Amino acid sequence: MAHISFEESQQILKENLPGNKDSEKVFLDTALNRVLAEDIVAKYNNPYMPTASMDGYAIKYEDMDKEIKIIGRNPAGSFEFNKINSGEAVKTFTGSFMPEGSDTLVPIENVEVRGDKLIVKEKVERGYSVRPVGEDFKEGEVLIKEGTLINAGEIGVLASLGKSCVYVTQKPIISVLATGEEIADINDEVKMGQIRSSNNYTLTALARSFGYDVKNLGIAGDKRDEIKNKILNALNSSDIVVTTGGVSVGDFDFVKEITGEFDVLFHGVNIKPGQWIMVAKAGGKYIVSLPGFPYSSFVTFLLYVVPIADAFENKQSIEFLTATLRDNFKKVFKKTQFVAVNLSFENGEYVVDTRGKKSGSSGILTNLINTKALMWLDEGLYELKAGSKVKIIKFF
């Protein structure tokens, strides 16, 4: 099968993305970073009474020049003196309701008090320091729209509405299975010819960093039946099964055969790294088989797994931005290339460079240390001058 272009692969993926999963009700303290699955409508005005925003005296504006009698005080939370007549004032504190009949709050710094007499020394305008009814929100207002990612501000608004539970979109479950006879798991003995597995740990962590539920299924050797059983089992309990290794042209690359039994969207994309990426649909679920190289599997997870997971949950986990290149850069691969870069924010713009990054094969995992972005370079062989604008994918 000839390799398709990166743009073509993204178009096919876009046309085959899943719809949002159903909603579920969660406690507010677990709703952070979840996607709201309902409109949040204000059931009352906030504040629901005119409220003082400073400590002072609630009066009628017309009485400002007159001698005013202090009839009592309302500490925040009490509303004993809930009404004033002409010529009267109630000592009112920040957060206390304004007594009926009052319209202006004169701060304590502006007055002199002699016994129960109030003299305004420095006038204020009508309505001063009074928060009107509905200043924050009005009854019936849609405060947070369905589809909003819940952050700290949204949590606060939901709490102020007394919502201890909210409906959010269910998260997809991702399973990660590393394959390869040469791969030893973290606590296994590494025999001659073997290497320690990193992919299942890297990708599990990457999925978790986006808030996804993820299962690290460990390692399956290069045995056809073992790989197939593990993939089939994983499909029962997850929405996306991610495998690494076994998708190129080797004698033991069984993953591509097994994934190939499903509805393959594409196998092979003209990208570096990751040219052997394979994406298949299995009913409403997905199998994404990534190349085994650590750097390749990381990049292709970002490019092909994250969009599927995001579509299930109705969110966008990675940002596509523009940055300025710090140094000259020579592109030596013709394919669309994704390069691990150092990212900084300087003088109001993102700046990227590859200083300290190693060049070589897709097996260089250490280039991902301290890396928060990939530089995305379109197909072709060309040189970019320092100061050029480049596309980046920011994932942390």
Ligand SMILES: Nc1nc2c(c(=O)[nH]1)N[C@H]1C(S)=C(S)[C@@H](COP(=O)(O)OP(=O)(O)OC[C@H]3O[C@@H](n4cnc5c(N)ncnc54)[C@H](O)[C@@H]3O)O[C@H]1N2
């Ligand atoms: N004759 C050809 N050989 C290869 C081609 C090609 O076009 N013709 N393409 C190369 C490219 S590019 C890639 S990418 C790899 C992809 O191969 P596989 O997906 O089948 O991956 P493996 O061969 O299983 O592994 C590749 C490499 O990665 C290491 N690996 C695998 N799993 C892990 C893991 N869990 N943790 C750490 N490292 C892992 C593995 O030992 C290999 O060194 O094919 C090229 N070959």
Ligand code: MOO
């Ligand atoms: O296409 Mo492979 O992932 O570069 O090294």
